[in-house]
Amino acid sequence: MASDVSLLTAKFENGRLELAAGGAWTAANAGALESLVDRVSADAARAKAVSIDMGGVREFDTFGAWLLERLTRSWRGAGRAASIVGMPEHDRSLLKEMSGVNLEPAPVLASDNALVTALAALGQGVIGFGRDLLTFANMLGAIGIAAARVLTRPRDFRFTSAVNQFDRVCWQAVPIILLITFLIGAIIAQQGIFHFRKFGAEMYAVDLVGILILREVGVLIVAIMVAGRSGSSYTAELGSMMMREEVDALRTMGFDPVEVLILPRVLVLIVALPVLTFLGSMAALYGGGLVAWLYGGMSPEIYISRLEEAISLTHFKVGMLKAPFMGLVIGVVACAEGLLVKGSAESLGLQTTASVVKSIFLVIVLDGLFAIFFASIGT
Amino acid sequence: MSDKPVISVKDLVVGFGDQIVLDRLSLEVRAGEILGVVGASGGGKSVLLRTIIGLLPKRHGTIEVLGVDQDKASEEQRRALERRWGVLFQQGALFSSLTVRQNVQFPMRENLDISQRLLDEMALAKLEMVGLTPLDADKFPAELSGGMTKRAALARALALDPEIVFLDEPTSGLDPIAAGDFDALIKTLQGTLGLTVFMVTHDLESLYTVCDRIAALADGRIVTVGSMETMLECTHPWVQTYFQGKRGGMLASRIGQLVT
Numbered sequence: 006m007a008s009d010v011s012l013l014t015a016k017f018e019n020g021r022l023e024l025a026a027g028g029a030w031t032a033a034n035a036g037a038l039e040s041l042v043d044r045v046s047a048d049a050a051r052a053k054a055v056s057i058d059m060g061g062v063r064e065f066d067t068f069g070a071w072l073l074e075r076l077t078r079s080w081r082g083a084g085r086a087a088s089i090v091g092m093p094e095h096d097r098s099l100l101k102e103m104s105g106v107n108l109e110p111a112p113v114l115a116s117d118n119a120l121v122t123a124l125a126a127l128g129q130g131v132i133g134f135g136r137d138l139l140t141f142a143n144m145l146g147a148i149g150i151a152a153a154r155v156l157t158r159p160r161d162f163r164f165t166s167a168v169n170q171f172d173r174v175c176w177q178a179v180p181i182i183l184l185i186t187f188l189i190g191a192i193i194a195q196q197g198i199f200h201f202r203k204f205g206a207e208m209y210a211v212d213l214v215g216i217l218i219l220r221e222v223g224v225l226i227v228a229i230m231v232a233g234r235s236g237s238s239y240t241a242e243l244g245s246m247m248m249r250e251e252v253d254a255l256r257t258m259g260f261d262p263v264e265v266l267i268l269p270r271v272l273v274l275i276v277a278l279p280v281l282t283f284l285g286s287m288a289a290l291y292g293g294g295l296v297a298w299l300y301g302g303m304s305p306e307i308y309i310s311r312l313e314e315a316i317s318l319t320h321f322k323v324g325m326l327k328a329p330f331m332g333l334v335i336g337v338v339a340c341a342e343g344l345l346v347k348g349s350a351e352s353l354g355l356q357t358t359a360s361v362v363k364s365i366f367l368v369i370v371l372d373g374l375f376a377i378f379f380a381s382i383g384t
Numbered sequence: 385m386s387d388k389p390v391i392s393v394k395d396l397v398v399g400f401g402d403q404i405v406l407d408r409l410s411l412e413v414r415a416g417e418i419l420g421v422v423g424a425s426g427g428g429k430s431v432l433l434r435t436i437i438g439l440l441p442k443r444h445g446t447i448e449v450l451g452v453d454q455d456k457a458s459e460e461q462r463r464a465l466e467r468r469w470g471v472l473f474q475q476g477a478l479f480s481s482l483t484v485r486q487n488v489q490f491p492m493r494e495n496l497d498i499s500q501r502l503l504d505e506m507a508l509a510k511l512e513m514v515g516l517t518p519l520d521a522d523k524f525p526a527e528l529s530g531g532m533t534k535r536a537a538l539a540r541a542l543a544l545d546p547e548i549v550f551l552d553e554p555t556s557g558l559d560p561i562a563a564g565d566f567d568a569l570i571k572t573l574q575g576t577l578g579l580t581v582f583m584v585t586h587d588l589e590s591l592y593t594v595c596d597r598i599a600a601l602a603d604g605r606i607v608t609v610g611s612m613e614t615m616l617e618c619t620h621p622w623v624q625t626y627f628q629g630k631r632g633g634m635l636a637s638r639i640g641q642l643v644t
Binding site: 031032033035036039066067068071072075095098099102103105106107347348349350351352 | 480481492495496497498499502505506508509510512513524525526542544545575576577578
């Protein structure tokens with residue numbers, strides 16, 4: 006930069022360092038100025054006396070003032086006095102203001118051993134996992150109590166809120182759920198037919214489609230979709246209510262937030278999931294049938310009669326039985342995470358992510374537990 | 385300082401839908417003064433401020449800040465201009481995922497090419513200038529009290545040594561002592577840094593103690609501009625109610641006693 010020269014020029018004479026400052030000592034030149042000041046402050050170690058002529062400075066702001074203060078402070082620390090001349094009265098008051106700051110050394114953050122940090126993170130993770138389970142159990146209990154209380158006084162149930170939530174969680178979710186499950190059914194049928202064809206057992210692809218969709222895939226896909234779609238929105242809603250102290254306001258008015266906000270939402274999920282699972286399973290079977298007809302050359306009559314032989318009502322019941330429990334898990338996780346939101350926008354984002362990840366994880370774990378349960382009772 | 389106004393607003397019209405909030409409003413802010421804008425709640429004070437800093441679109445009129453006409457300025461000029469002013473929002477608007485220190489460093493880091501050491505020193509210097517301690521620097525905005533939030537937000541507004549500072553209700557939500565301290569702080573900083581301050585406020589105390597001039601906004605335009613005496617002499621019904629009403633009158637008589 007051409008203006009570097011004029012910002013600060015040094016003259017060394019008989020052990021006396023004379024500095025002439027000029028130009029704009031402002032934020033815009035702070036980078037260049039800092040390196041000049043650092044160079045000069047090294048030079049000054051050899052000088053007996055130092056003087057700075059600030060007469061040429063056109064503009065002066067806190068950045069300039071601080072750098073000048075830093076320069077003089079380092080000389081004072083080395084036992085040398087610096088005289089500043091040619092400075093307007095107005096700039097002097099700014100310099101005086103700066104002489105009062107940064108007197109305490111900045112707190113030094115202790116750097117830890119990497120291994121210790123990793124171990125600590127692991128430990129905190131384990132404790133966090135345990136604490137999560139406790140939080141969810143706590144939320145489940147609170148919802149249970151609220152539900153029991155509402156049962157004794159049914160008029161207290163927020164019916165309007167529940168209908169509104171049902172519209173958002175169930176009715177508005179129907180198109181996307183139908184589309185996704187239709188595609189999944191079609192893909193499973195295509196893969197089944199493609200691979201079973203090698204053994205001449207294309208007919209069994211229908212068994213695969215029917216059993217897989219009714220027992221497992223239908224409910225799992227729907228639960229994962231709902232966790233991503235409605236669980237996240239529950240967490241974000243309750244979280245921003247926490248941030249704006251709306252939940253506290255409810256509490257001080259004598260309402261139980263669990264009863265007013267959370268119970269309707271969770272109940273709606275428990276009702277909505279079986280509905281969506283049913284619709285989703287039908288769409289998937291339809292998609293499978295369509296592929297069997299167009300790709301596998303199996304007429305719809307054959308597909309349906311084969312389906313009748315392959316699946317029993319038990320498969321359908323197993324799938325539908327799991328749905329309300331998955332709804333409960335998603336609701337409990339989403340609401341519990343929502344209430345954990347602190348004041349910052351970042352925390353809202355973190356908690357919403359955690360809500361989706363944890364509810365999908367728990368939904369799959371629950372599905373595994375159900376699989377063990379049904380296997381052991383032989384259905 | 386030149387006589388040319390730093391901010392000059394002419395015939396400004398701003399509205400939302402059918403509603404006209406500012407109707408042919410004209411206002412000038414002189415260099416180095418503290419101008420207080422008063423007006424009824426919902427009367428368009430904050431709208432005026434937000435229009436001047438370019439957050440709201442205007443329907444008609446010209447806005448000139450530091451000699452740059454907002455309409456004629458290129459994108460580059462506008463960005464350069466935005467670096468020459470600082471804004472203190474009503475709720476502070478600190479970035480909640482950054483610490484106070486990082487909040488203050490944010491504009492410096494983006495606009496200046498300086499070392500981390502100077503960044504740290506300048507951030508602490510700004511924080512100390514507004515009355516915060518180095519201990520507060522590593523706190524997150526959610527951990528600050530109302531007064532501290534305002535101070536931290538002011539430090540961020542001052543980060544790049546702006547020429548103009550816009551303050552949107554700087555003392556709202558503060559207790560009288562904290563509000564008084566904040567007023568004194570603004571006055572001191574205006575003195576040392578040579579700032580021009582554009583302040584929207586409801587606080588009569590602030591108007592009496594720190595403002596050089598007051599602009600009263602009513603019916604979508606500036607009905608009167610001037611010193612406190614001008615306000616008290618103004619015949620506009622809203623201005624009369626505001627300054628000679630119960631609370632305004634009490635202050636005015638107290639000031640009158642002090643003067644006599």
